[in-house]
Amino acid sequence: MSVPAPDLAVGYSAISKLINDVKADSLDLNEADTRHRFIDRLIHECLGWDYTSTHLERRFNGDYSDYELGKPPQIIIEAKRAGISFEIPSETNKSIVRSLSSLFKLCPKFRAAFDQAQKYCSDRGIQVGVVCNSSQIIVFLGVRNDGIPPSEGKCLLFNGLDQVEKNFHRLWQAISPDAEHRKLLLADLASGLPTGVPVKLSSYLPGYPSFRYPSESQQSLRTLSDLLIEDAPNTLAVRKRFYEECYCESGALAKEAMVGKNILSARYASMFKPLPQNPTLQHLRSTPDDKYGLAPEVVAEALGRRPIVIIGDVGVGKTSFIRHLIYVKAAEEVENAIFIYIDLGSQANLGQDMHAFFLQEIERQLLEDHGIDIYEDHFVRGVYHGDLQRFEKGIYGRLKESAPDKFIERQIEHLEELTSNKVMHLQQSIMHFAKGRKKQVIISIDNADQRKLADQQEAFLAAQEFAANWQALVLISLRPQTYFVSKSSGSISAYPQRIMTISPPRVDLVLQKRLQFSLDLAEGRLPLDRLNGITIKLDAIALFLKALLFSLRNNKEISEILSNITGGNIREALELIKGFIGSANVDSEKIIHIMRSEGQYLIPLHEFTKQALLGEYSHFDARSSLALNLFDVRYPDQKEHFLASMIIGFLFTDGPKKSPEGFVHTDDLLAEMQTYGFVADQIEHALRRLTNKKLIETTERITFDEGLQGLVGDMPLAFRVTTIGVYHIQRWAPSFAYLDAVLFDTPIFDENHRKEISAKLESFDIRERYKRTVKFRDYLNECWSQITKPPVFFDWPTLRNTGTPSFVSVKRAIDTRQL
Structure with a gap:
């Protein structure tokens, strides 16, 4: 028998037919007949459940349930023979929402059936229970989240076939396959948010969560850690050397990782089904012979007027890859190219229109980095040389000899019209300059993943435009979530067929290189003007950095926690290290004193753990901690x-x-x-x-x-x-x-x-x-x-x-x- 799609109109027609058939057959049905002649048809023909989603006589802990509906199971139905009629107390309001306790008092048979069905619900984690004897249907919550025992709750009572037909829409909302409608059942029978859960002990702490303020020396260490680890590497004086010394190849599997290599190496697997229309995901690991540090087939696709899309989770090293490309791997090519680097993380203002920002930033970089003023008269005339020749051959050409001033005025008006379209003017200017100087145009859009989804999508559309119409090689980095949502929803339909994925490098190696670079800065082995005049305080931060380096290299537990608890997010690992330096929860003066007196200090695991758990607070705060409280609950269970x-x-x-x-x-x-x-x-x-x-x-x-x-x-x-x-x-x-x-x-x-x-x-x-x-x-x-x-x-x-x-x-x- 075919099963109609879950549709209320179809259900109404089917329930009328079922009830007429039952009324015409006045036999005293046993439980098996009740199931076959009434409940089976109710479930499949009227409520629209597919046969593959229903299970009969399912065994669990030695007990057999009559029906379980859904995958995974959502509803238990306990069938009773038609001859067992439940005595129902009369009520004046005639509501189908009734108190279970009132039914129990008058009908022990129903109480026994309820207890049986509720036990199945409780044992199997199924929230909705139903007792049915062909003429009466009672729907209840077998498991509750509001602190009320199931036996003290309410139920939906359909007392007789006429009431089933009259209120079929309520039965549909309660136990049809449509889970959204089932929320109305919960609204009818539950009391709202879960109750019966005791308040947390934190509610007894005054001022929770209280912030721990660092001492003057701790604050000094924190400031210097920000300068040495975060700010200094981005200064012009050391930027190139930083990427030469600190870059780590992506995708190296951490030795201390606590999940299998198959999971680590398939970081972005299963994002898309293997269908012809879906893109190929290719890991972004270059070889020494790859141009621009990218595989030849990727560059070929980019030159085919499609952007190179690099997807990676937050903090895995997308920016480091691009900047290493710029300053090290493809430094010569970038030097001889018209290179535009657009950083959406630090440059674009919140709320600023993305389209306007791109145009503004490209214009600025052309002027400041390449000496191109796109509105300079001589440059504009060079860009539109062909247009000016056509203009001279047009209707105003005769004015060149008869009225030269008027001719020039008309010519300027024509150029003004050509340059008024900023997008087209920028495009024509870049293509003119690239052709004249025989330079490749390279545009990199970085840190788009630090913007909201709409901005990321707009950034990709811009990248697509640059690649297709500006004859540029374009790189853009996105989060996997953006890629998936955009591709699946169709809001961005022209993604390239080869997508580059970037996996994180080994966290421990990155941190060791970054800390060593910071130590070189602190001890003066690398020049940095911003550090002049603070040599006394630099001695303290240098000792702290040495303790961190020593611990990373010699304490496996420290390497393990940093490799695993950050999930490969290098940005978060660096934040954890910076937070540890100068934290009010860390005895930094003790560490520096031991380093001065003994020359080395092995930081114990519990000191790092405390920083990860508490951060800047006196007690654990679920909102700010790196950790999740595994033992928290929602239900009174x-x-x-x-x-x-x-x-x-x-x-x-x-x-x-x-x-x-x-x-x-x-x-x-x-x-x-x-x-x-x-x-x-x-x-x-x-x-x-x-x-x-x-x-x-x-x-x-x-x-x-x-x-x-x-x-x-x-x-x-x-x-x-x-x-x-x-x-x-x-x-x-x-x-x-x-x-x-x-x-x-x-x-x-x-x-x-x-x-x-x-x-x-x-x-x-x-x-x-x-x-x-x-x-x-x-x-x-x-x-x-x-x-x-x-x-x-x-x-x-x-x-x-x-x-x-x-x-x-x-x-x-x-x-x-x-x-």
Whole structure:
């Protein structure tokens, strides 16, 4: 039997026919007949469910559900024989929204059916439950997120076939395949935002989150770190040498990376299906023989009047690649070209029209860098020499001898008209200059990914125009998200067929080179006028830089955290290093004193971890921290403390549902988590949190927006884990430093544990911190014990034990201090 598409009009026609057929057949149907003659037809013919999306007699933990609808399952239907009629209390308002407790009091048979269906919902993480006996349909929430027990909630009661037909649109909204309409059911039966979740301990801290102000010496170190690491390399005096000494080839796989090489090497895989109309992604790694540092086929495409598009995640080194190209790899070609470098990160003003900015910036660079004034009289006449010859042969040509002044006036008016179109005038000027000097035009549009999506799209359109009509070789860098959205939506349809992807270099090598370069500046081995007169303070920053370099080279844990927690984002890794230098949470004076007296200092992992977790604040703040609180919850469900970790564990573990590039289909992921009793809304909320903090990533590289009720946005096709996510569960989650930080941001359901952990909550004394962190870990242990069937891909007790050495280390320090 064919199933009609989910359509309400079709459904109305089908339900009328079904009800007429049932009324004509007055037999006392058993459960199997009820299912075959009524519920099967209701599901498929009336509600529009496809047969491939429905499952009968599905076994779970020894129990069999009658129907499960959806992939992954969204609705449980418990069928009862037609002869079992539920006694329904009469109500004057005749509303189909009824209290479950009132039905239980009058009808124990319904209570038994409800308990059975609700158990299936709870066990399998399915939010909507239905009990049906062919003449009565009762829809309820088998799992709630508002702190109200399911048995104390409301239901939709369709009491009799006439009421089913009359209110069929409400039944459609509740249990048809249209998930958007199902939100109306939640509005009817739920109380809104999740409640029943205790307030976080941070609410008891005055002024949370409080900013920690650095001392004068710490602030001095911070200022100098900004100068040496960020500002100095961009100065004209050292720029070329900086890119010669500090550039690292992209795509080198980090030795300390905590995900497989197949995932790292396929960073941008699965963005597009392998269809003929979709572009080829080619990794951007040059060889010494490549012109401009680019593969020959890429240059060939560029010369074929298409821009070279370089896509890469934020901070992976797109700008470094382009600038290394300019100052080192293709320095000679750039020197002999008309080179225009447009930096949308630092040059364009917020709110400025992109089109106007491009024209303004090209005109400025032609004047300042190439000495071309596009409005200078002699230059303009050269550009439009052919037009002036045609003008002289035209109707005003006779004035040249009879009225020369009038002829010149008319000629100037003609030139004014030609130059009034700024776009065409710039184009003609550049092509004239390039042809006359026999120079290649190269235009690089950099840092477009630091602008909003609309600006990035406009930047690409400009690049396309320059390549197609200005006879220029054009490079433009974009984020994968921009590329995907633009290509998929059709707003930009003329992307080239070969797209260059850039993967991050090894983070540890980049940092070592950058810190060594900064040290050379601080110790005077490289000239920089801006450092004159501050030699005393430079001694302190030089010692700090030496400690960092020594630790990077000799402490594997430091290299590991920097390689993984930044996810290959070089920009973020540098920010972490700069933040560490001069942080109020770091005892910089101790480090400098030891360096002066002993000549070396190995920075321990916990000092770096503290900076990554807390940043500039006294306590963990979810909005500013690099870390995600894995143990935060949305529902009044203690086992949700482990949902985020279980998702990461599942994505990290190899299995048949995992693609070669490490992606797991969203439906498979939801279905797996539902088997542990989590509902779809719970799981999707966790997925959005994990995605926005980059612990996992999507095929489309999307992130989620903040709505009135939290993060919102459609679920993507698939997810995979990142190095950030793996580091969270394998290194941070069981450690003292992490648990000590996130306990303030975690709702504690058990009142006794909450009281114990809250004792002396404002104290920074390591003894008090140790006590409350141990109690917090004990609380998590008890929550884990409620998971009756733990997953094979994540085990909290095993993971917890790996963090024991960090607790032992803190306890040893406390005991030593007390002696």
